[in-house]
Amino acid sequence: AQTVTQSQPEMSVQEAETVTLSCTYDTSESDYYLFWYKQPPSRQMILVIRQEAYKQQNATENRFSVNFQKAAKSFSLKISDSQLGDAAMYFCAYRMNSGGSNYKLTFGKGTLLTVNP
Amino acid sequence: SAVISQKPSRDICQRGTSLTIQCQVDSQVTMMFWYRQQPGQSLTLIATANQGSEATYESGFVIDKFPISRPNLTFSTLTVSNMSPEDSSIYLCSSSTLYGYTFGSGTRLTVV
Numbered sequence: 001a002q003t004v005t006q007s008q009p010e011m012s013v014q015e016a017e018t019v020t021l022s023c024t025y026d027t028s029e030s031d032y033y034l035f036w037y038k039q040p041p042s043r044q045m046i047l048v049i050r051q052e053a054y055k056q057q058n059a060t061e062n063r064f065s066v067n068f069q070k071a072a073k074s075f076s077l078k079i080s081d082s083q084l085g086d087a088a089m090y091f092c093a094y095r096m097n098s099g100g101s102n103y104k105l106t107f108g109k110g111t112l113l114t115v116n117p
Numbered sequence: 118s119a120v121i122s123q124k125p126s127r128d129i130c131q132r133g134t135s136l137t138i139q140c141q142v143d144s145q146v147t148m149m150f151w152y153r154q155q156p157g158q159s160l161t162l163i164a165t166a167n168q169g170s171e172a173t174y175e176s177g178f179v180i181d182k183f184p185i186s187r188p189n190l191t192f193s194t195l196t197v198s199n200m201s202p203e204d205s206s207i208y209l210c211s212s213s214t215l216y217g218y219t220f221g222s223g224t225r226l227t228v229v
Contacts (some may be wrong), residue, residue: 035217043207045220091159103148103213109159 004094006108013082014116019110020067021077023092030054031097032085034068035105038076040088048090051075051083079113087115118214119144123221130200130228137196138224140210144192150211151183154223160209166193200228 003026013019023035036048051059053067058066059081063080110116120143140149148167152160156201160182163183164172172214186194205228210221 033217043209043223043225045209045211045218047217050217056123089157104150104162105211105218106161107159112157 002094002096002106004092004106006092006106008111009115010089010112012039012114012116013079015082015084017082018078018080019082019113020051021079021092021113023075023077023108025075025092027094027096029096033095033097034066034091035095036064036066036075036077037091037093037107038086038088039091039110040085047089049077058104065113066074082115084115084117091114092097105109119146119212119219121210121212121219121221123224125211125224126222128224130229132201133181133196134195134200136200136226137194138208138210140192140221142212142219144193146212146214146226148213149187149193149214151185151193151195152209152211152217154207154209156207162214163195163208189223197201197226199222202228204228 005024027071032053034051038046049059049061049064058068065078067076088109089112091110093105095105122141151163154160162175162180166185166187167174168187168190178212184196207223207224207225211218
């Protein structure tokens with residue numbers, strides 16, 4: 001079974017600084033997707049970034065980028081120039097890509113990010 | 118990407134009663150998913166709902182407790198039956214899209 005581990009229950013960062021959230025996963029599959037989701041106090045789950053396992057290039061979305069190490073099964077999220085609005089719970093998630101037979105997302109336990117002014 | 122309207126946003130219910138949560142998607146989607154999230158914790162998948170077939174339940178969740186309907190490709194409901202205080206939680210629906218997954222805004226359920 002696939003598992004997703006986020007080893008940092010809580011992290012804090014100063015506004016305008018950079019922070020990296022860690023995620024490791026375990027799978028025997030070679031084709032899959034990895035996601036980072038943000039959940040602010042409003043409860044709304046917001047997709048931050050997505051990485052396809054067969055793409056070697058790390059995904060980037062504005063201030064958010066990932067360091068995807070497939071061999072190490074590591075998928076960290078870097079937030080640059082942190083803003084107060086980045087404060088939220090961040091979830092790493094995995095989805096197998098086996099020809100459409102299984103679309104379940106497996107979530108890590110989450111990392112609560114605090115941004116200090 | 119798809120937008121999901123979920124309601125109610127919150128409710129306080131008496132033990133022994135049932136609550137039905139509705140999710141309406143603004144486009145047709147194949148799969149819908151129902152999650153439970155305890156405060157401050159991760160999301161736990163309850164079941165996957167395909168239109169026209171029985172929902173597939175995860176270990177620890179049963180149809181009698183969490184019946185799901187999926188009458189068409191844009192709508193689904195989850196009922197929490199015979200509620201107890203242990204059912205107090207946030208319930209979220211989700212649908213898969215080409216790029217990722219879209220989530221409803223969640224239902225905060227308190228059972229007293």
